[in-house]
Amino acid sequence: xxxxxxxxxxxxxxxxxxxxxxxxxxxxxxxxxxxxxxxxxxxxxxxxxxxxxxxxxxxxxxxxxxxxxxxxxxxxxxxxxxxxxxxxxxxxxxxxxxxxxxxxxxxxxxxxxxxxxxxxxxxxxxxxxxxxxxxxxxxxxxxxxxxxxxxxxxxxxxxxxxxxxxxxxxxxxxxxxxxxxxxxxxxxxxxxxxxxxxxxxxxxxxxxxxxxxxx
Numbered sequence: 001x002x003x004x005x006x007x008x009x010x011x012x013x014x015x016x017x018x019x020x021x022x023x024x025x026x027x028x029x030x031x032x033x034x035x036x037x038x039x040x041x042x043x044x045x046x047x048x049x050x051x052x053x054x055x056x057x058x059x060x061x062x063x064x065x066x067x068x069x070x071x072x073x074x075x076x077x078x079x080x081x082x083x084x085x086x087x088x089x090x091x092x093x094x095x096x097x098x099x100x101x102x103x104x105x106x107x108x109x110x111x112x113x114x115x116x117x118x119x120x121x122x123x124x125x126x127x128x129x130x131x132x133x134x135x136x137x138x139x140x141x142x143x144x145x146x147x148x149x150x151x152x153x154x155x156x157x158x159x160x161x162x163x164x165x166x167x168x169x170x171x172x173x174x175x176x177x178x179x180x181x182x183x184x185x186x187x188x189x190x191x192x193x194x195x196x197x198x199x200x201x202x203x204x205x206x207x208x209x210x211x212x213x214x215x
Contacts, residue, residue, distance in 0.1 A: 056114035
């Protein structure tokens, strides 16, 4: 009798496990690309003002370096999507976007990613301060903020620095829409920062002389 009850209990356990297994489904993460628009080519090629500039990889707060896409339900709370992740570190994407935009500006004779050597005359550094979805009641926004500065490597002088931010309301909430808006906003901020840098250094002939005479 005891043996029959034991067999029945084992059978029921196996059956329940089988039902649970049929109802469950393994979920895998989805990966997204921060696709910053490439600068449009131009037929105007101004004479370079500077020699070489090195672009050092941008910094970012720890919560933007973890991999998952970030969202905020309140100013005090940071959350992460469990199954929506960046395929590439956003810091790297922003760094390359800056290098490409500076190259397109024609401000420097050459633009390289910083490799630890100090052969360049100038160094561009920066921080990706914000790159997240922001939820305000039923409304969804994308918030992006980037700061950057240009240094004279010979003297350590800050030739230019600026911070630009953008908050965009989304008409419809979807992960594809959020990532697309983030990509566009990063592109706009990079464009704005490089334009700001051009205006600043072009208007400072003394700073230009200090760089070029030290080359």
